[in-house]
Amino acid sequence: MPPTQSKKPKSVAHSWMTAVEEFAKAEERIGESPEDILKWFLKFSETDVDRISEGDWLNLQYEAACVVFSRPGLFSKYDPFRYEELLSERGDPLQAIKAHLNKDVIRSLIESVKGIFRKVLNGEPILIYTPALSVHLYPPEATGDTSWHLQYQAHDPEAPMCLALLGGLKEFGHLLRRCPECQLVFLAVRKNQNYCSKRCQTRVASRNYLATPEHRKGKQGRPPKGVSRKPVSRKVTRTQRRHS
Numbered sequence: 550m551p552p553t554q555s556k557k558p559k560s561v562a563h564s565w566m567t568a569v570e571e572f573a574k575a576e577e578r579i580g581e582s583p584e585d586i587l588k589w590f591l592k593f594s595e596t597d598v599d600r601i602s603e604g605d606w607l608n609l610q611y612e613a614a615c616v617v618f619s620r621p622g623l624f625s626k627y628d629p630f631r632y633e634e635l636l637s638e639r640g641d642p643l644q645a646i647k648a649h650l651n652k653d654v655i656r657s658l659i660e661s662v663k664g665i666f667r668k669v670l671n672g673e674p675i676l677i678y679t680p681a682l683s684v685h686l687y688p689p690e691a692t693g694d695t696s697w698h699l700q701y702q703a704h705d706p707e708a709p710m711c712l713a714l715l716g717g718l719k720e721f722g723h724l725l726r727r728c729p730e731c732q733l734v735f736l737a738v739r740k741n742q743n744y745c746s747k748r749c750q751t752r753v754a755s756r757n758y759l760a761t762p763e764h765r766k767g768k769q770g771r772p773p774k775g776v777s778r779k780p781v782s783r784k785v786t787r788t789q790r791r792h793s
Contacts, residue, residue: 568642575611587717594662617706677711
C-alpha cells in the first residue's frame with residue numbers, strides 16, 4: 550500500500566491570487582449600482598449565520614469584506630487600493646478575513662443594518678458616528694487612472710458598512726417597505742406595492758374573502774359547505790325563443 554502523501558501548504562502568493570478572484574466574484578454578486586447594493590443589504594439583514602452552509606458562509610465573508618474594506622457606496626474595479634488592508638497582511642488573506650469578520654462581527658453588523666432599516670421605516674433620522682475612520686486620497690499617478698481616488702479605512706467595520714448602506718438609502722429609501730403579512734423588509738418596484746411577493750398578497754386576499762359574510766359574496770352568495778351550487782343552464786328552448 551503506497552504511503553499517503555500529505556497536502557502541500559499553499560503559498561502566500563497562491564492565497565493572494567485566490568483572494569483576488571474571490572473578491573471579484575463577490576463584487577459581481579453584490580452589484581455596482583446603489584440599488585443592487587441596497588438589495589444585497591436587505592438579503593444580508595435576513596441572513597442567519599448559524600444555519601447557512603460552509604460555502605455560503607465563506608461567500609458572505611468575502612461579500613462583507615467588499616463592503617467594509619472598499620469605498621462606501623461605490624465599488625471601483627480599477628482601484629488597486631480597495632483591499633490593501635487585507636491583502637498587504639502577512640500570511641493567508643483568507644485567514645485575515647476570518648479574523649476580521651468572524652460570526653460575532655457579522656452578527657453585530659446584521660443587527661446594525663436592521664436598526665438602520667427600522668429607523669428608515671419609522672421616518673427617523675440616522676446618525677453614523679465614525680471615531681476611527683481615516684480617509685486617503687490617492688493621485689492619478691498612484692492608481693494608474695485619470696482621476697483621484699478616495700479610500701476609507703476604519704478599524705471598526707460597522708462604520709464603512711453603515712456608510713455604504715446610507716448611500717443606497719439616500720436614493721431608494723422611499724421605496725423601502727415592510728410586508729404586513731410576513732414582516733419581511735423589501736424594496737418596492739412601484740410606489741403602491743404593499744406586499745413583498747404575490748404569495749403574500751394572495752394569502753391576504755384569500756383570508757379576506759373567507760372572512761367576508763356570505764350575503765356579500767356575489768349576487769347568489771356562497772353555497773354552504775358541502776353543498777354544490779346548482780349550475781345555471783344557458784340553453785334556450787323553442788318556447789322561450791318564440792316569446793322573446
